[in-house]
Structure formats: C-alpha cells, structure tokens
Amino acid sequence: MIEVKSISKSFDNIKAVQQISFNVKKGQIFGFLGPNGAGKSTTINMLNTLLEPDQGSIKIDGIDLSEDHEQCKLNIGVVPQEIALYDDLSAFENLKFWGGLYQIPKNELKERAEWAIKIVGLEDRKKDAVKTYSGGMKRRVNIAAAILHKPKILLLDEPTVGVDPQSRNHIFETIEQLNSEGMTIIYTTHYMEEAERLCDEIAIIDLGKIIAIGEIEELRKISGVRDKLIIHTSDKQEIEYECESIGSEISGILENHKSNGNEILSIDTHKANLESIFLKLTGKQLRD
C-alpha cells in the first residue's frame, strides 16, 4: 500500500530524515516510534504531500506521490498533531466543512459527517461548539475530520497527546475499528504502550534514521533484549536470570533454586518490551 524508498529531508543544515525506507502492507497498523525531534512528523508530512522529499520516492497505492499529488491526497486522511478545528463551529459544522474539501457530493456529506461523528462516539454533542469540548473530545473530532472521505490510508501523528485515559481508550478503539474495516493505519507515537497495543509492525526512528523495523518479536530478536526474572532470597541475595520466555522457563528456574536450598522471598519479572528494546537500540530512554 505504501512504498517508501530512501527518502531524505533537510531544513537548512539540519538533516531531519535520512535515507528512510519502509513498506506498509494493506490493512496493517504501522507504527513510528521515536522521541520528539526524531523525524516522525517530517516523515508523515512527506507522506501527506505537505513536504517534498529532497531525494527518494514514495508510492501510495501504486501511484508515485510526485506525479499525482491530488489523487494521493484523496487516498490519505491525516490526523495532525495539533487539534486543527474551528473552535467556534460545532463538531458537525467542522466535519461538513472539512469533508467539503474532499469532493464528497453535497447530498452525501451530511451522511458522512453523521457516520464519522458516530465512529468517534460524539453523536450526542455534535451540535455543540468545539470550544466547549474537553481535550480528549477535540482529539476525537480531529480524527473524525480525517476519515470523512473514507481514505485508504490514515496517518495519525501523535493523536493522543494530552488526552485523558478514557478518551485515549476511545481513540484506540476507533483506530482498531477503522483498521478492522480495511483502513491502513500509520501511527506515530513516543508512547511505547500505544505502539505495543496497536501496531502490527513498528519502525524505531531516532535522529532521522530508522534504527530497526519489524514486529515486536522481531525487534526483540534484533535488539537481543530478553525477559528478566529477579529472585530475592532470604540471605538478601538478588539473582537475575535472562530468558527467552518467562512463562515457559520460570518453573525450571524455581525448581533449581529449591534444590539449592535457597528460600525465595520475592520474585520480580521484567518482560522484554519496547522500552527496553528502544533503550538497547538507541542507548537512551524514549522520553529523553
């Protein structure tokens, strides 16, 4: 669905994105994980035609982006990082305006706006001015405005920044629903748990380069990060075990301890997660 080959983008002397390549399959949720300033938004802005790559090529659904901007724009829906809505208009008025820019026939527009507002679960507040919404509700309308033209691909640029847990869950459910209906999703975030929950495949990006790409299991293998099991014994010892899978190996480890006569006071487990994978691959915490 998306083929990106060796794209780069610089702003003056700053290399924001360097030689990035990746493919996104149809119906996939593809995640871009990286700290602020890693190059995620620049990549998203090249995918949505706002920026032109200095070099490299992008194909959306087989169409070269540099050759047919307009068709590519119709295939893509973008949820920007900012809440890009008109505060004084109602959610419904906002949706009708934004939808109107995408060649949706007038008689269908109302229907589409109803559909989009229902997807994000705000039917009962649709006539209220956006300025009366909570941050989380605005984020949901922000998503609704991007799906009105039923794009094949939805790009979401950190859509949960500053959102309360309830709205965050609602956003996740919305994304999962859209994906289940066949929409391909590209999702940028610097929250590990979001990437872990939503993404089929993740590209870890830092300093404008993709460091690793693959499913979480693949990333774990690439990084060499393993699950950890820490046993605290009665003689105040702390024994650490690295294992491929805690679930399958824990019984053997505990048996071994018993036979050595060590009394176990407590056990800590640390599953290999994106946090540890990111730390291993980049040498820094994600929120640095």
Place this chain on the structure above:
Amino acid sequence: MYKLFIKDLKLFFIDKKAVMLTFLLPIIIISLFAFAFGGLGGKRTSQPIDLLVSDLDQSASSQKIIAKLDSLEGLGIKIKEIEWAKDQVIKGNYVGVLVFNKGFDESLKNNEPLKYELLYDEAREMEVGMLQPVLIGNLMESVGKESITQNISSYMDDKFPGMSSIIKDQIISDVTAEGGSASFEANTELTMTSLVGEEEESSNLGLVQAVAGTAILMLLFSVSAMAAVILEEKENGTLKRLLYSPITANDILYGKMLIAFFISLLQLTIMFVFAWLAFGLKLFVNPLALALVIIATAFAVSGFGMFLASISKTRQQAAGLSMLIILTMSAIGGSMVPLYIMPAIMKKIAIISVNYWGIQAFYDIFWRELPTIDILPKIGVLIGIGIVMTLISIPLFKKNIIKLV
C-alpha cells in the same frame, strides 16, 4: 522593583513590534502632520498655484492684466477656452478659472462693476484660500492702474487733443505710481463662484469627506484583521490541515481574499446607506458609479489586506505592520485630514495611498457629481492596486506562510 524594571525594559526592547508602535508610529504620524500643516522650520518654498484663465473679452486691457498675473511667481497661468476650463475645475484638476467676460474692457472704462469672475472648486479650499489674496491684490493693482490709465488718457484726448503722447504717458505714469488704484477699490471686486457642490445641502463636502474618509480607514483595519485570520489558521494548525486537503495554496489565498472582499462590500454599502438615512447623503446621484467605486475600493482594500497578511509571519507582526502602514496611508491619503485643506505637495504625495483614490472617487460621485465615464480612471487605479497587491501577495504568502507551516 529595580530588577523588575530592568527585566521589563529588556523584554520591551526585545519586542521589536512594541518598540515600533511606541516610537516609530507616533514619529511618522507627527512628521506627516507637521509636514502637512507647515511645521518644517518655516522654510518651505511655496509651489505656484496653477490657475486657468479664459479671456472672453479679448481686449488689450484684459490681455495686459493676464500678462501681469502671468509674471507673478506664485501663479502658473494657463489660458484656456471657457468650457474646457470649467470642465477641468469640475473634475478637480484645477483650482479655478479666472474669466474675463465680454464687456470687461467697457466696464473698466466706465468705472462700472468689472465683468470678471473666479469660478473655483470648493473641494480645494486651501488652495483657493491661498489664491484669493494673491489674485485680489494683484487684480486691484493691475485693474486700478489700467482703469486710471484709460480714464486719464480719454480725458487728455478730450481736453488737450494736441498733447504729445510722451507728455501724456509721463502724466499717466506719475499718477499711477502714487497709488491711484485705491479710489477704484469698490469696482475691482472679484465675484467668486463655486462650480461644484453648492446646489444642495446634502452633498456638502464635509459629509462626503467624513463618510468616505472614515469608511476607507475603517475598511483597511477590518480587512487587515480579516486577512490576519490566515495567520491565526497557521498558528492553530487549520492551515496545515487545509494544505493536506486537495485544495491548493492559491485556493486558500483567494478564498481569504474573497471573504475580505465580500465583507468590504458589505461594510462600505452599510456605511453609505447609513450616511443617506442619518445625514441625507445623496446616495442615488449616480448609482452605477457608486456601485463600481464600492466594488473597486473593496477590491483594492482586500488586496491590500492580503498583502499585509502575506508580509507578516505572525498575527502580532501583522497587527503592528497594519497599524503602521494603515495610519500612515490614511494620514497622507486624506482619511484623517481632508486633502482639500492640505498643501499641494501633500496632494502629490497622497496618490501613493489607496485611501486617496477611494476618497477622490467618492468626491467625484457625491461632490463633483461627475458622470461615470469621468470616474472610470480612478476606478481603474483602484482595481489596479487590487491586482498588483494580489500578485505581490501570492509569492509572499507562499514564502512567508505556506513554507513555515
């Protein structure tokens, strides 16, 4: 307290807009008004006032007086045919026309009220005011001398038919050198008639000036505020979202210009309708010309608003620049102080402002009551301003706004 003072002082000077508005704007406005009202050290050299003269009498005495007037430094005399001259005065191209009517020479000889008059444009009150003493003083002198010369000459011819012309000229010269014109003062009175705007109270110049001047000034402010919405869209992210959609940067700019144009049309129309209802402005004196001038002014002003928005990178910058440029332009263009009370040099400078063309076009409709065809050049200039401003705004908009999204 001292630390707070130093901190605020630093912050103030870091904010270039605040510095500009605090110091530069008042300096510009003061300079303009000082210049307009003659405050530049009292060493201004006055520009000659162009005066048309129509000599219907074609007598030796009228030509002699015209030659005398032409020799004056403060006047630029142009002898023209009466109808053409009157038309030019009505159109506001000249201050007035001094007409020597038929029988002028006779009236001079017979010591009757003189048959000459000044037909003038009241909208150029300041220049007429300056012209009046120059003209009357010199006319009194020239006419007086001419009258004495003729009277003595005919007396001599009658009583001393054999007197040589040398002696006669000597006597006349001696008499006229002694200020003999004083006794003819009553008969040298110059009739002054305004060619435009005296028929009805409701078309008075002050009202036209107040409505047109204020309308364009307020229009510039409201349009620049509307154009600055584009910068607000940039700041709150909706501009970026617009660019994600299939519309182009030009579509966005034209869309903003269209709303600015529409609101301008509405604002101008409401202002003139209000002036009609509240003050009895003769709104329907030339509806076609009024519609065209409103459209052209709205177009020029909305183009100007887009230009202001396009050269700014933030809303604050746009607000500061708008304040500076609009107030300066309004001061020189006649929105704040009527151009008819300003010196000639200010009228020449005024043509660089959009206010000038709009106000003058409204003068042409309500004050001069010119036919539409004669107002078309000003309408053309206004549309030209709109086109030029739009053409300049497009690349600036792309450079300053789209690129920075």
